[in-house]
Amino acid sequence: MDFSFEATLPERHFDVAFALAHGQTLAVLGPNGAGKSTLLNLVAGLLAPSAGRATLGDGVLFDVGAGRRVLTEPRRRGVSLLAQEALLFPHLTALENVAFGPRSRGMPRAQAHATATTWLDRVGVAELAQRRPGRLSGGQAQRVAVARALAAEPSLLLLDEPLAALDVTVAPAVRALLRDVLAERTAIVVTHDPLDAFLLADHVLVLDGGRVVEAGPTGDVLTRPVTGFGARLAGLNLVRGRRTPAGFEGSNGLVVPWEGPHLPGDELGLAVRPAAVAVTRAAAGITPNGSRGSAGSWLDDDDDAVSGADGPHPIGASRLTARVDDVEHRGDVVRVHAAGMAADLAPADVVSLGILPGTEVVLVVRPEDVAIYPLPAPGPRDTGPGGAAVGR
Ligand SMILES: Nc1ncnc2c1ncn2[C@@H]1O[C@H](COP(=O)(O)OP(=O)(O)OP(=O)(O)O)[C@@H](O)[C@H]1O
Structure with a gap:
């Protein structure tokens, strides 16, 4: 009924x-x-x-x-x-x-x-x-x-x-x-x-x-969660942003090419799994060891990686330099929090990259791993600028 x-x-x-x-x-x-x-x-x-x-x-x-x-x-x-x-x-x-x-x-x-x-x-x-x-x-x-x-x-x-x-x-x-x-x-x-x-x-x-x-x-x-709570439930990063001529620009600075149907100025959300966010070290050009199954394993894949000033990264991927806010053990992965996003890395990668709170890193996401979609204006109880990382 x-x-x-x-x-x-x-x-x-x-x-x-x-x-x-x-x-x-x-x-x-x-x-x-x-x-x-x-x-x-x-x-x-x-x-x-x-x-x-x-x-x-x-x-x-x-x-x-x-x-x-x-x-x-x-x-x-x-x-x-x-x-x-x-x-x-x-x-x-x-x-x-x-x-x-x-x-x-x-x-x-x-x-x-x-x-x-x-x-x-x-x-x-x-x-x-x-x-x-x-x-x-x-x-x-x-x-x-x-x-x-x-x-x-x-x-x-x-x-x-x-x-x-x-x-x-x-x-x-x-x-x-x-x-x-x-x-x-x-x-x-x-x-x-x-x-x-x-x-x-x-x-x-x-x-x-x-x-x-x-x-x-x-x-x-x-x-496609539209609130920080929904994102945490779904185990996703939600980055709030807006439509720009280039595509999506997050309030944390993440820019992702996108050819969606909206006019510039539209409020958008970008959702990405922590396991799909790769991490490299900015200054030293250090990259993860690429062990299979760990976050960032695609970073040193010869087929789609090139070397830039900051170390190898895949063609077309979006990069965001940020300082690590927190590093947290979660079972067999280590969750790295930076720029309002979470990235899940293999413990060995975290050690080889020397990632600690305060370390400057580059977060890398591939366009094929993100969902970008219209977002209603944030309510009074929702997250502030930078979006909401998945739960701690
Ligand atoms: N018996 C009650 N008398 C007065 N206010 C109450 C009573 N029970 C709950 N509330 C209030 O009503 C609101 C909603 O509470 P409710 O118990 O429905 O939440 P909930 O989502 O079921 O929470 P939880 O996940 O903790 O069970 C809260 O502000 C709570 O403090």
């Missing part, structure tokens, strides 16, 4: 509107305090808006405004909420937990148990039907909770960080289950994890300070 939502709640600085077509899954992302739980609670009926209207198919969930105050009871909304913790009734078996919803809708006991058995089977825990929650692992309990949410046959399924409380070894299997369950189902998933957004949702809504700051198909938001 189609879902539409608009609501304000001034005491939480919340003012959000969006729509969701039947069968779509929307991921809601945003920093702490952005309003994600407020949104879910308004939809579920645990909170009332000061003003607004939400409809699910032909049904009205709430309609509050001048002279109007329709607030449909939570259990009559056709909405199920799957929380971070499974929150099963401890004194009931898994089967009874799942049968609880159908039973409370008036379904006869035998039929409710048959329905529950079907759902437990569907989520892969049929053999645990007679266990009480105290004897279920976290992953098993969450599967039972998924079955319970679905047994209520909701028109809209709400998921609040459904994988956050699970062990990393268990989360992938439950994620796969959710992916299966959410296909064709109208759902809203609150998550901190861009991977969940990518794997579970076809649309993304990014909230910040109770407002929508990014919205669109998941692929667009994660490849």
